[in-house]
Amino acid sequence: MNKQDYRGVFVFVEQKNKEIENVSLELIGEGKKLAQELKQKVTAVVLGKGVKEIEKLGYYGADNIIYVENQDLDIYMTEPYTKALKEVIEDKKPEIVLFGATAIGRDVAPRLAGRIHTGLTADCTKLEINEENSDLMMTRPAFGGNIMATIECPDHRPQMATVRPGVMQKEEKDTTKKVEIEKFAVDIEEKDKTYEILEVVEEKSNKIDIQEANILVSGGRGVGNSDNFSLLEETAQILGGVVSSSRAAVDSDWMPKEVQVGQTGKTVRPDLYIACGISGAIQHLAGMEESEFIVAINKDETAPIFESSDVGIVGDLNKVIPALNEELKKIEKEKESL
Amino acid sequence: MNYNLTEEQKLLKKLYKEFTVNEVEPIAAEIDEEERFPAETVEKMKNNGMLGIPFPKKYGGQGGDILAYIMLVEELSKACGTTGVVLSAHTSLCCGPIYEFGTEDQKQKYLVPLAKGEKLGAFGLTEANAGTDAAGQQTKAVLDGDHYILNGSKIFITNAANADVFIVLAMTDKSKGTRGISAFIVEKEYEGFTIGKKELKMGIKGSATCELIFENVKVPKENILGKEGKGFSIAMKTLDGGRIGIAAQALGLAQGAIDEAVKYVKERKQFGRPISKFQNTQFQLADMQTKVDAARLLVYRAAFNKDSRIPYSNEAAMAKLFASETAMEVTNKAVQLHGGYGYTREYPVERMMRDAKITEIYEGTSEVMKMVVSANML
Amino acid sequence: MKIIVCIKQVPDTTEVRLNPETGTLIREGVPSIINPDDKCGLEAALVLKDKYDAHVTVLTMGPPQADFALKEALAMGADEAILMTDRAFAGADTWSTSLTLAKALEKMEYDLIIAGRQAIDGDTAQVGPELAEHLQIPHVSYVEALEKDEKSLILKRRFENGYHKVKVKTPCLITTLSEMNRPRYMKVGLIYDAHREKEIKKLTFDDLDIKKEEIGLKGSPTKVKKSFTKGAKTAGKLYKDLDEKEAAKLIVEKLKEKFII
Numbered sequence: 010m011n012k013q014d015y016r017g018v019f020v021f022v023e024q025k026n027k028e029i030e031n032v033s034l035e036l037i038g039e040g041k042k043l044a045q046e047l048k049q050k051v052t053a054v055v056l057g058k059g060v061k062e063i064e065k066l067g068y069y070g071a072d073n074i075i076y077v078e079n080q081d082l083d084i085y086m087t088e089p090y091t092k093a094l095k096e097v098i099e100d101k102k103p104e105i106v107l108f109g110a111t112a113i114g115r116d117v118a119p120r121l122a123g124r125i126h127t128g129l130t131a132d133c134t135k136l137e138i139n140e141e142n143s144d145l146m147m148t149r150p151a152f153g154g155n156i157m158a159t160i161e162c163p164d165h166r167p168q169m170a171t172v173r174p175g176v177m178q179k180e181e182k183d184t185t186k187k188v189e190i191e192k193f194a195v196d197i198e199e200k201d202k203t204y205e206i207l208e209v210v211e212e213k214s215n216k217i218d219i220q221e222a223n224i225l226v227s228g229g230r231g232v233g234n235s236d237n238f239s240l241l242e243e244t245a246q247i248l249g250g251v252v253s254s255s256r257a258a259v260d261s262d263w264m265p266k267e268v269q270v271g272q273t274g275k276t277v278r279p280d281l282y283i284a285c286g287i288s289g290a291i292q293h294l295a296g297m298e299e300s301e302f303i304v305a306i307n308k309d310e311t312a313p314i315f316e317s318s319d320v321g322i323v324g325d326l327n328k329v330i331p332a333l334n335e336e337l338k339k340i341e342k343e344k345e346s347l
Numbered sequence: 348m349n350y351n352l353t354e355e356q357k358l359l360k361k362l363y364k365e366f367t368v369n370e371v372e373p374i375a376a377e378i379d380e381e382e383r384f385p386a387e388t389v390e391k392m393k394n395n396g397m398l399g400i401p402f403p404k405k406y407g408g409q410g411g412d413i414l415a416y417i418m419l420v421e422e423l424s425k426a427c428g429t430t431g432v433v434l435s436a437h438t439s440l441c442c443g444p445i446y447e448f449g450t451e452d453q454k455q456k457y458l459v460p461l462a463k464g465e466k467l468g469a470f471g472l473t474e475a476n477a478g479t480d481a482a483g484q485q486t487k488a489v490l491d492g493d494h495y496i497l498n499g500s501k502i503f504i505t506n507a508a509n510a511d512v513f514i515v516l517a518m519t520d521k522s523k524g525t526r527g528i529s530a531f532i533v534e535k536e537y538e539g540f541t542i543g544k545k546e547l548k549m550g551i552k553g554s555a556t557c558e559l560i561f562e563n564v565k566v567p568k569e570n571i572l573g574k575e576g577k578g579f580s581i582a583m584k585t586l587d588g589g590r591i592g593i594a595a596q597a598l599g600l601a602q603g604a605i606d607e608a609v610k611y612v613k614e615r616k617q618f619g620r621p622i623s624k625f626q627n628t629q630f631q632l633a634d635m636q637t638k639v640d641a642a643r644l645l646v647y648r649a650a651f652n653k654d655s656r657i658p659y660s661n662e663a664a665m666a667k668l669f670a671s672e673t674a675m676e677v678t679n680k681a682v683q684l685h686g687g688y689g690y691t692r693e694y695p696v697e698r699m700m701r702d703a704k705i706t707e708i709y710e711g712t713s714e715v716m717k718m719v720v721s722a723n724m725l
Numbered sequence: 726m727k728i729i730v731c732i733k734q735v736p737d738t739t740e741v742r743l744n745p746e747t748g749t750l751i752r753e754g755v756p757s758i759i760n761p762d763d764k765c766g767l768e769a770a771l772v773l774k775d776k777y778d779a780h781v782t783v784l785t786m787g788p789p790q791a792d793f794a795l796k797e798a799l800a801m802g803a804d805e806a807i808l809m810t811d812r813a814f815a816g817a818d819t820w821s822t823s824l825t826l827a828k829a830l831e832k833m834e835y836d837l838i839i840a841g842r843q844a845i846d847g848d849t850a851q852v853g854p855e856l857a858e859h860l861q862i863p864h865v866s867y868v869e870a871l872e873k874d875e876k877s878l879i880l881k882r883r884f885e886n887g888y889h890k891v892k893v894k895t896p897c898l899i900t901t902l903s904e905m906n907r908p909r910y911m912k913v914g915l916i917y918d919a920h921r922e923k924e925i926k927k928l929t930f931d932d933l934d935i936k937k938e939e940i941g942l943k944g945s946p947t948k949v950k951k952s953f954t955k956g957a958k959t960a961g962k963l964y965k966d967l968d969e970k971e972a973a974k975l976i977v978e979k980l981k982e983k984f985i986i
Contacts, residue, residue: 025886084889087854087864112884116866119819119851123858128820128946131849146950153738153845155750158952165946203863204893207879211887224985248986281985292739302983303961304976310965319961320979322972332973340977340986355920358796362911396913409914 012104015166018044019103021094022055022066023113027083029055029062031221032109032174034069039136039177040107041070043145046138052103056093058083067188070180074190075101081197085113088203091120093195098125100193103167105145107136110171118171128162129169134176134276144168154272154295175220175276176299219268224250224281227270227297228258231286231307231326235263240330241285247337253277255287271296285326289314306330350644359415363422366395375427378553379698384509385430385553392464398437399462402446406454407462413588414650417595421646424599425606428702429553431599435592436505436554437461440710441468444514444585445532448573457512457532469510470589471501471533471559472582479715482525482579486561488517494565495519495531500543501559503709507542508555511535514585515559516578523576530578532570539564550701587660588653589710594646594666597674597706601639604674604681604699608632611685611694628684635677642670661723668716671706678703726779726873726895728770729833730803731826731840731856732763734787734794738845749954759794762841766901768908769871770839771802777873780804782833786814786826792925799919800911806925813930816942819851825940826852827859828933836895837878842866842902853900865893866900 018040022033033053040051050072055063058080066074077093094117098106108114110132122129135148139161145168148159162168219225226245228238238252245252254264256271270277272292282300287293289305289312297303298317305318306326315321322329352360370388378385392398400416402408416438424431445458460466477483486499497517504513513533520527533540543558573581609632612623622628645666652659678700682689689696707713736755759767773779783798785791786809795806807829814825830838838857843850850866857864869888870881882889883902893899930937938944964975980986 025884087866112867115850116854119849119854120858120864122820122851123823123855126820126946128818129849129851130947131819131851149848151846151848151952152736152750153741153848155738155741156952156954159950160947161950162947204865204891204897206889207892208890209887210890213886281980281983302979302985304979306972310963315963320976321961321963322967322976323963323965324967324969324972328969329972329976332969333976336973336977337986354793354796355916358793358800358911358916358919359913361797362800362913362916366910391910395910396915400913404914410917411913415913 010166012164012166015102015104017049017101017103018047018051018105018107019098019101019167020051020053020071021106021108021114021117022053023109023111024055024057024060025085027057027060029060029065030109030111031179032111032114032172034065034179035174035177036107036109036172037066037070038180039172040105041072041180043105043136043138044072047104047143049104052101054094054097056082056090063190064188067186068182068184070186071188074188075193076190077193077195079195079197081202082195084206084209085117086202086204086206087116087120088201089197090117091124092197092201094121095124096195097193098167106167106169108169108171110173114171118169122169125167127165127167127169128160129171130160130162131171133170133172136170136172136177145170149173150272150295154292173276175278219251219253219270220275220277222251222253222277223279224248224283225253225270225277225279225297225300226250226283226285227253227255227287228264228285228326229255229287229293230257230261231288232258232263233286233327235261237327238263240327240334243334244283244330244337247334247341248281250279250281255290255293257287284314284318285330287314288312289317356415356418359411360418360422362395363419366391366397367422367426371423371430372426375430376692376695376698378427378429379550380692382547382552384555385427385433386509388430389433389464389467389509392434394464396464398434398464398467399442401438402442402458402462406446407459412650412654413591414647414654417591417646417650420592420595421599421602421643424596425603427553428596428600428699429551431596432505432551432554432593433467433509435589435596436470437468437510439589439592440470440505440585441510441512441514443588444470444530444572444581447584448530448577448581449532450569452569453532453572461512466511467506467509469504469506469513470585471504471507471513471515472586473501473503474499475502479712481582482528484516484518484528486515486517488519488529488531488566490519490568493568495568495571497531497533497539497561497564497566499561503546503556504559505554505556505709507557507559508545513559514572515561516582519575519578525579526576528578528582529575530572530581531566532572533564533566537564537566549704550698551705584660586710587663590663590667590716591646591649591653591659593706593710594642594649594663594670597667597670597703598639598642598646600699600703600706601635601642601670601674601677604678604696604703605632605635605639607694607696607699608635608681608684611688615686622684631680631684635680638673639677642666642673645669661720664711664716664719667706667711668713668720671703671713674703674706675700726773726777726837727782727835728773728779728837728839729782729784729830729835730763730767730770730798731838731852732767732783732785732794732798733760733841733844733846734758734785734791735760735844735846757790757793759797760841760844760846761903762843762901764841764908765903765905766839766841766899767798767801767803768906769901770837771909772906773837773873774802774804782807782835784826784829785809786822795925796916796919797911799923800916801909802912802915806923807928808925809928811930813937813941816945817940818945818947819847819849819855820946821940821942821944823852823855824859824935824944825933826856828935828940829928830856830860838862838896838898840898840900842900850900853898857898860898862896862898863893864898864900865891868899868901869905871899871905
């Protein structure tokens with residue numbers, strides 16, 4: 010295998026119900042940066058049938074688009090996806106392939122890495138090009154989020170990575186960028202359907218995905234019970250944000266798992282993160298420390314959250330939040346009367 | 348002399364700790380508050396083979412030893428004194444004598460379900476007029492054909508309201524003094540046998556301590572444990588084993604109190620710093636832990652002796668004497684270290700202190716322990 | 726039914742603390758446990774054992790002290806335990822680890838291989854799928870529930886906003902989530918059996934059909950360039966003695982400064 014033969018940054022584009030997932034757009038943004046450093050191009054690879062708005066991939070920075078359109082790729086299944094991607098990679102020989110670290114990405118990427126005998130790095134939060142040898146440097150949390158490790162794949166190609174959603178930046182949408190869609194055919198046979206999907210069940214929550222929100226009002230053990238979360242709901246409503254929580258609140262059944270922020274929950278980087286009654290254990294910080302502005306309210310002045318917050322208030326959230334809501338309502342009223 | 352736990356004991360300890368943290372600790376305050384028997388815990392203990400650890404598999408036990416069993420009593424007691432004594436009374440005071448003195452038939456009929464945890468055991472020796480002076484038994488058992496007719500009453504019987512099988516001591520021949528006392532296996536269903544009022548106690552409130560009342564209770568003659576007249580000796584030997592269990596309970600209470608105190612003093616701030624920074628606090632904790640470690644060695648030694656089939660009565664007495672007095676001292680200090688909060692039910696240490704007191708009294712008061720130890724010396 | 730459960734002994738990373746002065750990890754006193762996702766996988770296997778009399782083997786690749794984790798698994802009810810241990814296996818990334826495991830498993834009989842989704846130290850979630858690929862058997866990951874249906878399994882496969890109900894024929898591999906169940910306690914009697922009756926089978930490099938360069942550190946396509954602890958984010962200002970009205974006014978002021986409101 011000659012490393013020189015491998016060129017290009019490929020991004021596996023995830024689609025659900027024929028709609029392109031946000032994480033893929035983030036990866037195209039990141040992939041573009043890497044490609045530019047390598048003086049190469051970034052290609053988006055889509056698998057599916059009747060996928061909507063594929064041109065969007067160009068608007069968000071893809072230089073090329075490869076579309077493997079096949080009815081058997083409409084709903085995700087491990088083997089058909091692995092087979093299709095292998096054929097694309099063998100044909101195009103990309104140097105780097107990026108996947109979202111999602112329930113799909115973290116399933117197909119290792120199967121694929123095993124098939125084509127290459128290295129795969131999981132859940133990356135930072136990607137850089139090594140100036141000396143142009144290898145990809147993949148940094149990711151390990152040991153439960155307690156350390157960061159930088160990984161390289163020196164002798165195998167392509168270098169593969171699954172990338173944590175919510176961390177990389179999308180490019181600005183530019184609808185003038187028109188990119189040609191290259192169709193790529195893959196034959197999916199019966200034997201490739203190594204399991205049978207009996208039922209597809211969607212559990213839609215009415216709330217906005219916390220990873221898409223710009224403002225998060227987050228509650229932890231200090232909130233005390235599920236009723237007190239209504240105080241945070243009010244704050245979120247006035248600010249136009251969403252309520253999230255730490256693992257403690259989810260374990261106590263005060264909030265659903267979808268709004269859990271942390272190492273075993275979701276990673277968020279909103280413009281504003283208000284941490285109420287959250288101690289700031291390292292597993293929680295791992296999920297929100299990249300937030301633009303962090304305000305923390307906690308009774309305990311030694312709480313670790315204060316080491317990572319921009320503004321720290323030592324106080325009882327059950328008193329401070331209602332007072333805050335009052336102040337915010339006053340401002341709303343002032344705005345309306347203008 | 349190896350002071351280290353074997354790999355097997357380490358794994359047992361891991362199980363005990365996980366079980367205690369997940370099942371016992373969360374309801375310990377409630378058990379005390381509501382004065383209720385931890386039935387759900389006992390059911391789970393049964394499912395994990397915890398109610399017959401030191402008995403052979405052929406008798407429904409786990410094939411373990413006394414040390415493994417009392418390590419469990421210790422661990423449970425760190426969170427809940429009630430749960431510790433429920434296990435101890437059942438294992439040492441009921442299963443124990445049937446195992447040591449019972450016939451093969453009695454073992455099959457009673458020990459097997461007891462060791463499996465399908466039945467709970469209790470031990471009835473103490474009477475209104477026979478406490479430390481246990482020889483003054485007034486409960487009578489008279490042989491009449493195929494049965495002994497039992498009349499009399501017992502007080503302060505641990506597990507009484509929840510037990511199915513009772514070891515009961517009664518006078519079969521008053522003229523022979525202590526050699527006229529016999530031991531019987533009594534089932535709670537026997538006609539004429541009733542459980543009397545439940546005592547309202549200072550501590551171990553979840554353990555039902557009640558009277559046993561016998562009115563012409565017919566006990567089948569094959570239910571006599573050992574021979575007629577051997578009852579007192581059986582009772583004394585049973586209590587020797589029971590003392591190791593109580594010593595383990597005291598040990599657990601003491602260690603649990605220290606662990607709580609250590610947590611608290613690191614959090615509590617006065618005069619601008621956590622009180623753990625003050626030398627008084629540090630020195631107190633050092634004294635407490637040293638004494639508890641010493642108690643642990645005494646307790647484990649007594650268990651080791653019993654397992655090795657060498658005399659252990661003296662060692663058991665020392666262990667109970669020292670562990671119970673240490674538990675009282677340490678839990679008292681733990682409350683003190685908590686300050687005002689330690690006196691409230693928001694923290695567990697006041698319960699631990701209330702639970703600890705009884706360990707200086709039951710299954711032989713500290714005074715009796717001193718009688719045993721000095722008798723061995725003089 | 727023959728089930729092989731792959732488990733890993735890991736430090737309990739939720740108990741690891743950072744030394745605030747040196748910025749390094751404090752690893753002493755951190756207990757070793759069976760990886761939580763694996764333990765749930767083992768529980769799933771034991772449920773099948775209870776229901777269908779399945780035979781459960783636990784297997785781990787690790788240092789000699791990993792046998793403590795195997796004994797715990799036996800004490801939960803597993804029938805057999807295998808320890809794969811050898812210096813040659815060390816330093817392996819997920820490719821090498823999964824290949825080494827595959828070389829051992831290819832010689833064994835199984836209907837189902839269970840692996841936990843992700844280990845709390847490596848955090849990759851890659852070994853399960855890569856192992857299935859080496860063995861050339863189908864796999865389903867993120868399994869939340871499982872039922873047996875003759876020679877197939879009916880699985881609930883979790884996605885972010887829903888799930889698939891999937892039917893897969895055995896032999897196959899699944900990776901399990903800790904949301905799946907609550908693992909049972911060990912039984913006292915089984916702890917004794919694990920130490921007195923059962924023998925843990927040991928497999929070393931010589932037992933496998935593979936060359937040294939293909940596994941361990943040498944065989945790993947990915948290499949760790951460096952690892953470091955995240956420096957603590959520098960703390961902002963801490964306000965201690967404000968009453969709730971003052972605190973509220975302060976927060977609003979700060980939000981205005983940042984153009985959030």
